[in-house]
Amino acid sequence: GAVVSQHPSWVICKSGTSVKIECRSLDFQATTMFWYRQFPKQSLMLMATSNEGSKATYEQGVEKDKFLINHASLTLSTLTVTSAHPEDSSFYICSAGAGQKTPQHFGDGTRLSIL
């Protein structure tokens, strides 16, 4: 149980392109979803928290107009990296929680490479 699917797993695209990453909870309803960024050999850094049906809460230093988050249903959240540049290249990971003091369950991440 508690399976989170993230798609795509790897994206390579040109600078200036916008990229959408999907995060789905397959066997539970996710009241809260989280988006993280991870650089090589480093820990996970929280970018934003989203609750279904409301606007995402972004961490300090994360541009909300750059990283658009939509959490339209209890099983789907999307992260769109708008006008991506090489410095946006990273490993993006989503997680989902069923609320009420439950652990977060993670997707397998999306490796984004901007040329």
Added chain:
Amino acid sequence: GESVGLHLPTLSVQEGDNSIINCAYSNSASDYFIWYKQESGKGPQFIIDIRSNMDKRQGQRVTVLLNKTVKHLSLQIAATQPGDSAVYFCADGAYSGAGSYQLTFGKGTKLSVIP
């Protein structure tokens, strides 16, 4: 956990030996603690969690110890196997009352098992 560094601590153990991975956290208000295992190119995988009203919790081959006085968390893996080789992250969270715990991740420890 304490915030990100650029150097990932490593721990090498012989197959069959016990492993102990340590973690410090800084938020006195944290009341939920969790260990994740991350294999290369994948998202973190839940191992075990513990709440602040406990100081020890056991799972299958794993034990988590919590010392709230010194804000220290440890993960013990019994009879370490090659499949345990991965990066291990601790995370701590304080329940905000809105959805799942928001977690702060430690820097991670790379466990290498020597056959």
